[in-house]
Amino acid sequence: MRVRGLRTVLGRKTIFDGVDVDIPRGKVTAIMGPSGCGKTTMLRHITGQRMPDAGRIEIDGANVPTLSRQALFDLREKIGYLFQNSALLTDYDVFENVAFPLRQHLRLPEDVLRNIVLTKLEAVGLRGAAALMPAELSGGMARRVALARAIIRDPMLILYDEPFVGLDPIALNQVLRMIRTLNDTLGVTSVLVAHEFSAVARVADLVYLLAGGKVVAQGTPEALRKDPSPWTRQFFGGEADGPVPFQYPARDYATDLGFSEAAR
Amino acid sequence: MNARSGPFAGIADALAQVGACGLFGLQVLAALPASLRHWRESVRQIWFTGAMSLVIIMTCGLFVGMVLGLQLYYVLSIFGGTAALGTVVSLSLYRELGPVVTALLFAGRAGTSITAEIGLMRATDQLDAMEMMAVDPIAYVAAPRFLAGIIAMPLLACVFNALGIFGAHLVGVSWLGLDNGTFWSNMTSSVDVWKDVVNGVWKSVAFGAVVALIAVFQGYTTAPTSEGVAHATTRTVVFSSIVVLAIDFVMTAFLM
Numbered sequence: 001m002r003v004r005g006l007r008t009v010l011g012r013k014t015i016f017d018g019v020d021v022d023i024p025r026g027k028v029t030a031i032m033g034p035s036g037c038g039k040t041t042m043l044r045h046i047t048g049q050r051m052p053d054a055g056r057i058e059i060d061g062a063n064v065p066t067l068s069r070q071a072l073f074d075l076r077e078k079i080g081y082l083f084q085n086s087a088l089l090t091d092y093d094v095f096e097n098v099a100f101p102l103r104q105h106l107r108l109p110e111d112v113l114r115n116i117v118l119t120k121l122e123a124v125g126l127r128g129a130a131a132l133m134p135a136e137l138s139g140g141m142a143r144r145v146a147l148a149r150a151i152i153r154d155p156m157l158i159l160y161d162e163p164f165v166g167l168d169p170i171a172l173n174q175v176l177r178m179i180r181t182l183n184d185t186l187g188v189t190s191v192l193v194a195h196e197f198s199a200v201a202r203v204a205d206l207v208y209l210l211a212g213g214k215v216v217a218q219g220t221p222e223a224l225r226k227d228p229s230p231w232t233r234q235f236f237g238g239e240a241d242g243p244v245p246f247q248y249p250a251r252d253y254a255t256d257l258g259f260s261e262a263a264r
Numbered sequence: 265m266n267a268r269s270g271p272f273a274g275i276a277d278a279l280a281q282v283g284a285c286g287l288f289g290l291q292v293l294a295a296l297p298a299s300l301r302h303w304r305e306s307v308r309q310i311w312f313t314g315a316m317s318l319v320i321i322m323t324c325g326l327f328v329g330m331v332l333g334l335q336l337y338y339v340l341s342i343f344g345g346t347a348a349l350g351t352v353v354s355l356s357l358y359r360e361l362g363p364v365v366t367a368l369l370f371a372g373r374a375g376t377s378i379t380a381e382i383g384l385m386r387a388t389d390q391l392d393a394m395e396m397m398a399v400d401p402i403a404y405v406a407a408p409r410f411l412a413g414i415i416a417m418p419l420l421a422c423v424f425n426a427l428g429i430f431g432a433h434l435v436g437v438s439w440l441g442l443d444n445g446t447f448w449s450n451m452t453s454s455v456d457v458w459k460d461v462v463n464g465v466w467k468s469v470a471f472g473a474v475v476a477l478i479a480v481f482q483g484y485t486t487a488p489t490s491e492g493v494a495h496a497t498t499r500t501v502v503f504s505s506i507v508v509l510a511i512d513f514v515m516t517a518f519l520m
Contacts, residue, residue: 047396073398087393090384101397104404149397 001025001046001157001189006055008041015041016052017213028183028190030200030221033210034235039193040084042210043159046191047079048072059157077105080150080158080188084165086142088134088149094121095130098149105153120148124178140171144178151182158182160192164199176203197236201225209235211243285481291402292410292477298400299407306408313374313409313476314416318423320373321366325424328365329431332356336432337440346442350451353432354425358455358464362425364512367471369424370417371504375479378409379500382483383493391484406480413476414469421468463519470511475504 001023008015015038023029031039044050045057048064057064062075088097099117102108108116121127124144134142143163150158163175180203183190194200200207201221209217209224209231216231217224224232234242250256270276299306332353340346382405385391391401429451436442455461479500486496 049392049395073400076396076398079396081393081396083389083393083396085389087389089390089393090388101399104397104399 001060001191002056002058003042003045004056004058006042006045006052006057008038008045008050008052010041014213016055019055019210019213019215021208021215023189023191024206025189026183026187027205028179028192028203030204030207031191031193031210032195032197032200032207032235035195037210038213039210040161043081043161043191043193046159047076047081077153078156080153080155082143082146082150082158082160082163084162086134086139086146088137088142088145090134092134093130094126094132094134094137094145097134097145098152100149101152116152117148120152121145123151123182124148125174138171139166140168140174143167143171143175147175147178151186154186155188157189157191160190160194162193162195164194164196172199179203197221211235216243284485285478288406288481288484289477292406292480295400295403295407296411298403299411302404302408305404306411309408309412310415313370313378313412314419317370317373317416317420320369321420321424322427324365324369325362325427326431328361328424329353329357329428329433330435331431332361332428333432333435333440337436337442346436346440347446347450348454349432349436349442350429350447351454353436354429354451354455355460357425357428358460360464360512360516362421362428363464363467363471364508366421366424366468367417367475367508368505370413370420370472371475371479371501371508374413374416375475375500375504376497378476378479379483379486379497380493382406382409382480383486383496386484386486387488387490387493401484406484409480410473410476413472413479415472417472417475418465418468421464425464466519467512467515470515471508474507474511478504478507 003019003021003023006016006019006021019042021031021042031042033039041050045052046059046064048067051065055065059075060078062071064072064075067075088094089100092100095117096103098120099113102113102116118127118130121130124147126141126144126148129137129141129145134145137145160179163179164172167175176199179190179192182188192200192204204221207217207219207221207224208215211231217227217229219227224236227233230243333349336352336356337346337349340348340352382391385405391405394401394404433444433447437444437447482496482500482503486492
């Protein structure tokens with residue numbers, strides 16, 4: 001998968017200003033960056049949910065922004081997408097949530113469908129929760145059910161949107177292990193968007209750091225850890241101020257407080 | 265001058281909403297054949313919007329009929345025409361009150377829940393998740409609810425009419441002493457199946473379509489926040505009520 005010259009403007013804000021990204025086949029690639037830098041927007045461009053203002057996004061030779069709706073749907077059948085909030089269908093139980101893509105696209109005998117669903121639920125450790133409703137699941141369990149649903153059709157590409165948010169250390173380790181295992185056993189390409197460098201470093205083969213509409217750093221987690229640029233030092237070191245300012249652009253502080261007027 | 269920010273911003277916004285709703289309606293119509301694949305979902309929605317609305321429709325139908333019976337008996341007795349009570353009540357119900365009041369109740373009961381449900385699906389990324397699973401949410405979510413509205417509304421209006429006539433009979437015959445035979449025979453001799461009953465059914469089909477379309481559109485396009493869902497639900501009731509009454513006038517003018 002390749003992204004070339006990606007440019008996106010939302011309102012008055014330039015989200016991407018000529019971004020180039022290469023996602024190697026069969027690897028786990030992480031896209032990181034401060035909040036609001038466009039990580040989720042990047043995933044939405046990749047899946048064709050949002051079209052960029054300019055640039056190419058090539059998946060398996062197809063340029064996503066130029067695809068018809070039907071071609072996009074054909075492409076999405078080969079992509080698994082893990083939503084940040086899991087996005088489980090609240091009317092259906094865990095089993096039916098995972099079975100949903102199969103029921104919609106394939107006419108499988110019920111016993112075959114049942115076996116596929118239970119296999120995927122077993123892979124995420126939730127075969128015993130098949131009859132539960134989404135409202136009965138914890139955040140970590142819902143994330144794992146969503147993951148089972150994302151891999152139900154053995155996709156070639158899995159996109160993870162903030163998979164580590166809100167997970168306790170046990171659930172975090174489970175999700176990390178599943179991402180790595182799925183990648184190694186199924187041979188899929190994985191793209192994950194996240195903030196947590198310590199977690200990303202344990203699972204990613206390649207990391208892109210986005211900021212200010214551009215790719216400001218890229219490389220293996222180990223290389224980025226040693227990178228001396230102020231972007232990587234601030235982001236991975238967790239420094240409050242730096243190239244990414246702590247303060248949102250504002251008028252002069254003294255003027256806002258009325259001190260300069262009083263002095264006059 | 266930008267129409268969206270000038271003094272006519274409200275009108276421009278309303279026209280934009282009408283246009284967007286019309287285009288959305290065309291998308292829903294185009295998705296209807298595909299939605300037939302999800303017939304179980306359509307049946308579930310007919311149950312949810314139709315059968316689950318029966319209690320409120322039956323209760324209101326009964327009381328509207330009783331009030332009509334009481335009021336009209338009083339008015340007709342001034343002219344010595346109480347024998348026409350069955351005729352006047354049934355014509356009022358079949359031609360106007362049945363379809364219109366059922367549509368207003370349908371908007372309040374089923375329309376709001378459709379909007380809130382789809383709005384929450386939007387807010388919790390369920391519609392986006394369907395898109396990502398290569399399932400068209402318009403065919404899977406919007407079209408079955410639209411279809412359910414068209415099917416359920418005329419059936420509910422018929423139930424409303426039946427209970428209304430029963431309510432008027434209860435008041436006129438059982439309470440005020442009108443002759444039972446007179447009540448029914450005058451009604452059956454004056455009511456025309458095609459001109460009165462079927463025209464009322466057509467009206468309720470049209471009302472079902474617009475109420476369901478407005479409800480689905482408001483839910484589908486809601487801002488993904490709790491405030492957005494609340495506003496969308498309110499808009500469903502307000503817009504549905506206005507459009508139902510406006511269409512009622514137009515259809516009455518053509519069907520007279």
